[in-house]
Amino acid sequence: MADVLIQHIRKFVAIDEQDAPTILSFFQSITLPKKENLLREGELCKSNYFVVKGCLRLFFINEKGIEQTTQFAIENWWLTDYMAFQNQQSSGFFVQAVEKTEVLALHFHVEEQLLKQFPQLERYFRLIYQKAYAASQMRMKYIYDFSREELYHHFAEHFPEFIQRIPQYLLASFLGFTPEYLSEIRKKSVLKLV
Amino acid sequence: MADVLIQHIRKFVAIDEQDAPTILSFFQSITLPKKENLLREGELCKSNYFVVKGCLRLFFINEKGIEQTTQFAIENWWLTDYMAFQNQQSSGFFVQAVEKTEVLALHFHVEEQLLKQFPQLERYFRLIYQKAYAASQMRMKYIYDFSREELYHHFAEHFPEFIQRIPQYLLASFLGFTPEYLSEIRKKSVLKLV
Numbered sequence: 001m002a003d004v005l006i007q008h009i010r011k012f013v014a015i016d017e018q019d020a021p022t023i024l025s026f027f028q029s030i031t032l033p034k035k036e037n038l039l040r041e042g043e044l045c046k047s048n049y050f051v052v053k054g055c056l057r058l059f060f061i062n063e064k065g066i067e068q069t070t071q072f073a074i075e076n077w078w079l080t081d082y083m084a085f086q087n088q089q090s091s092g093f094f095v096q097a098v099e100k101t102e103v104l105a106l107h108f109h110v111e112e113q114l115l116k117q118f119p120q121l122e123r124y125f126r127l128i129y130q131k132a133y134a135a136s137q138m139r140m141k142y143i144y145d146f147s148r149e150e151l152y153h154h155f156a157e158h159f160p161e162f163i164q165r166i167p168q169y170l171l172a173s174f175l176g177f178t179p180e181y182l183s184e185i186r187k188k189s190v191l192k193l194v
Numbered sequence: 195m196a197d198v199l200i201q202h203i204r205k206f207v208a209i210d211e212q213d214a215p216t217i218l219s220f221f222q223s224i225t226l227p228k229k230e231n232l233l234r235e236g237e238l239c240k241s242n243y244f245v246v247k248g249c250l251r252l253f254f255i256n257e258k259g260i261e262q263t264t265q266f267a268i269e270n271w272w273l274t275d276y277m278a279f280q281n282q283q284s285s286g287f288f289v290q291a292v293e294k295t296e297v298l299a300l301h302f303h304v305e306e307q308l309l310k311q312f313p314q315l316e317r318y319f320r321l322i323y324q325k326a327y328a329a330s331q332m333r334m335k336y337i338y339d340f341s342r343e344e345l346y347h348h349f350a351e352h353f354p355e356f357i358q359r360i361p362q363y364l365l366a367s368f369l370g371f372t373p374e375y376l377s378e379i380r381k382k383s384v385l386k387l388v
Contacts, residue, residue: 058331062339071334086328092332093335122317122320123309126320129324129326130280131280133330134276136334139334144264144370145257145262176338
């Protein structure tokens, strides 16, 4: 299963066949049951997580005590609280498995050793962060530009696999809706298709 | 002036003294008068920009025909439309000088040559993108968590230099306010301080 990571890295940089097992030895494989936390608010954010199979979400608990999801990560995506990770501080977020999930964890200090031994992975992570940052600039644009209903339709069109896979109450939270409002929008969409 | 970039790179990775002029030769120095565009919506996004002196903003024109600012960059920050840059596509944004601004432009294809010749810069850009992405995760949290007034106060507390420097109508646009609403909040803040 860990080969998924090697395949992903190879989309961006070359890795010699004999180096693959060595690279993987820097990672810790973790399997989480549904709703298990990888990271809790207030805990030191030690690791960055690559999703091999399953789905993670990043959320915080808002002033009203409600869980607010701000990101999801499915197969081949990385996720953690990057501010807490890079500063090796306690996190302001939770990272939780949405479904049964297998991740490869890369510890902050182990990452430094990995990058020293395989400097071509600096390029891999540079490209991963560049893509993630590019996506966040686009997301910021959509948040300013779209109504809530347009936001749902945009999301449904560009990420149909999410709409199918993610529980409705989490999708509603991510889009800043109540579950009832999301349900209304979906009903309207279905009527348009009939 | 271009030494500002070398100093910035040296905060993250080592550069030999004799390599500094060679590295700088990959960049194009551009000086922009206030309100001049570096990039327009619909144009191919060829370059990434490092601000040596001055201030850039990233904005798009919304459905109502109004300029919506989503990001600023002052000295030592990089800015472009990263989705358009990495895919070498036409941009959905404008990049404009807020005041008289000096930038160093790094062309997409020239960046590849630079990184081939100085692979340690992969680490520099990896860390720059990691920091930018971390900040965008926090910003997303604030957008979900804070009222508009709280957003202003958070911004004023963490980035006081912006509040002083950036024209009020641009700050209002960035925070998603009308200029009138921003003016009201500021009056209230002053009254609290009295």
